[in-house]
Amino acid sequence: MRDLDWQPAYLLHARAYRETSVLAEWLLPGPGRVGSILRGARRKGGSLPAPFQPYFVQVAGGGELRQIPGIEPAGPALSLTGGALFSGLYLNELLVRLLPRELPQPELFVAYAGALGELAELVGGDMTDIELVLRRFERQLLDSMGQTVSNMHQADTHEPLRPGCFYQYYPEHGWLPAREGQRGACDGDDILAVAADALDTPARRRLAKALYRMALEPLLGGRPLKSRDLFAAMVPAAAGAIFTEPPPAPTADEEPAS
Incomplete structure (x- = not known):
């Protein structure tokens, strides 16, 4: 996944999915609104993204729910x-x-x-x-x-x-x-x-x-x-x-x- 582009993004909405995952909606300039599944984000030690926080993300896969293999803060949370x-x-x-x-x-x-x-x-x-x-x-x-x-x-x-x-x-x-x-x-x-x-x-x-x-x-x-x-x-x-x-x-x- 290292060759995937990093894109600016904001989290719009997130909700729990199954035992440890999260369904998340993002806004990005290129693909616009993107739905994703963050597997294991709710496990102990996992990282949950927050609204009003600028991020850089990597987007992979296709279909209604994309994969987000990389998430990094792009600045301080507002x-x-x-x-x-x-x-x-x-x-x-x-x-x-x-x-x-x-x-x-x-x-x-x-x-x-x-x-x-x-x-x-x-x-x-x-x-x-x-x-x-x-x-x-x-x-x-x-x-x-x-x-x-x-x-x-x-x-x-x-x-x-x-x-x-x-x-x-x-x-x-x-x-x-x-x-x-x-x-x-x-x-x-x-x-x-x-x-x-x-x-x-x-x-x-x-x-x-x-x-x-x-x-x-x-x-x-x-x-x-x-x-x-x-x-x-x-x-x-x-x-x-x-x-x-x-x-x-x-x-x-x-x-x-x-």
Whole structure:
């Protein structure tokens, strides 16, 4: 196995398998998400990999579960606490749930490593700073899956959205004109700011959160995220600031014309 390449990797998820082994999911830039079996990792004296720790690994074999004959730390483990810890678990769960196996993800790997680094640097668990990290990564994940949320043009005419005008977002259509004060109506200024990743106001952060949540929900198949529920159970006030439900669906008189 000495001739196998060493590749950077992060552990996304691990669970016990049989008496002494572990089933592990990894994120690597080349092969993307990789499933593996770590035989004997739970024996006395064995070594269990940890999340949020950069590694170099060797990958061998084929099929759904690859072999990892070599694992070496690539740097110190990142210390995530409080809201940052739950947020890291949220990122890991998104990747395990949504990424297909064995599809190269070099840009997403860099985005993930950067998000963990930002979370590790947060002091005091500032919810706004955590929000910005999560929204940026959610967008990068959606982009990598070809699920980019279009925030720049009107769905029916493809005309550019205009500052000062109001629009309603319909998941199967896009942005359509709305009346000011209509439920779910958004100012064009905020929509364009979200498109530019300028989440500098609470309204823009709420809008980005709702848009990305609506895009992610169908991909998750309606199954709740365990990390989100755990966060809500442990820190309900903070969870409300970071994770929200999608905006209410349009009523019958607000449905777009087909």
